[in-house]
Amino acid sequence: MRPNFLAKHFLPKSLLAAALGGAVVLGGLGAQSATAAQTSTVGVAAASDDAEFRFFEMQDLFWQICAPDVEDSGELAAPSATETTSVDPIDPVPTDPYDPVPLDATEQCVADRNALRISKAFSGMDTTTYEAVQAKLTSLRYPAARIHRMPDQGGAPRARLDLRLGDDRAALEVTGTYLGVMVETFGASKGVSVTEVLLEPQLDEPTS
Numbered sequence: 001m002r003p004n005f006l007a008k009h010f011l012p013k014s015l016l017a018a019a020l021g022g023a024v025v026l027g028g029l030g031a032q033s034a035t036a037a038q039t040s041t042v043g044v045a046a047a048s049d050d051a052e053f054r055f056f057e058m059q060d061l062f063w064q065i066c067a068p069d070v071e072d073s074g075e076l077a078a079p080s081a082t083e084t085t086s087v088d089p090i091d092p093v094p095t096d097p098y099d100p101v102p103l104d105a106t107e108q109c110v111a112d113r114n115a116l117r118i119s120k121a122f123s124g125m126d127t128t129t130y131e132a133v134q135a136k137l138t139s140l141r142y143p144a145a146r147i148h149r150m151p152d153q154g155g156a157p158r159a160r161l162d163l164r165l166g167d168d169r170a171a172l173e174v175t176g177t178y179l180g181v182m183v184e185t186f187g188a189s190k191g192v193s194v195t196e197v198l199l200e201p202q203l204d205e206p207t208s
Contacts, residue, residue: 051144052145055143058141059110059163062114063110066113067106068106096198097189097191098198100186100188100198100199101188101189102187103170103185107169107187108170108185111171111172114170115183118140118172118181118183119183121136121140122176123179124179125179126178126179127157127180129157129176130159132176133159133176133181134149134159142161146162146163147159148161148162148194150173153175156177157175160174160195161173161174164188164194169188170185171187171188172185172186
């Protein structure tokens with residue numbers, strides 16, 4: 001599965017921001033009548049769009065690294081008669097939409113690369129407060145809107161990071177410790193908040 005998102009095509013930044021639902025401000029004769037409140041709102045929206053754009057760029061790189069080579073795998077070759085009559089298997093529907101869903105190989109690769117990047121960045125850092133976890137994740141180009149606070153686990157702060165773009169399902173749970181973080185990858189169903197996915201508590205601490 002590959003995410004269906006526009007960053008894969010590296011649209012100009014202004015067009016990508018518009019596609020993401022960001023505010024588009026058009027200059028014109030009525031521009032002089034904009035209020036100070038509207039200007040402030042546009043500024044916040046622009047900052048949010050900028051953070052999301054940087055996140056898109058980073059994830060696009062991971063997807064390019066992880067995605068299978070279509071030409072080498074022969075997927076562009078003409079299908080055989082057997083292939084044209086076969087039916088693609090359908091993923092089983094989870095009995096509970098709040099259960100974690102399995103990630104395909106490419107999604108797992110992308111999630112693992114994000115997890116490794118985060119683990120290395122937090123290595124040796126005292127992250128026993130949620131504020132420290134959030135600030136570090138934000139500095140790593142993860143938009144604040146994608147970082148969700150979770151109840152502490154045994155006094156340790158937890159955050160969930162929504163990596164989903166388009167139709168993919170990758171997400172992370174980040175738990176702070178006195179010497180770094182524990183990072184768990186998981187899949188979240190479309191339309192379900194990453195905060196609502198039911199995960200088993202992590203027991204192991206990082207070794208580095």
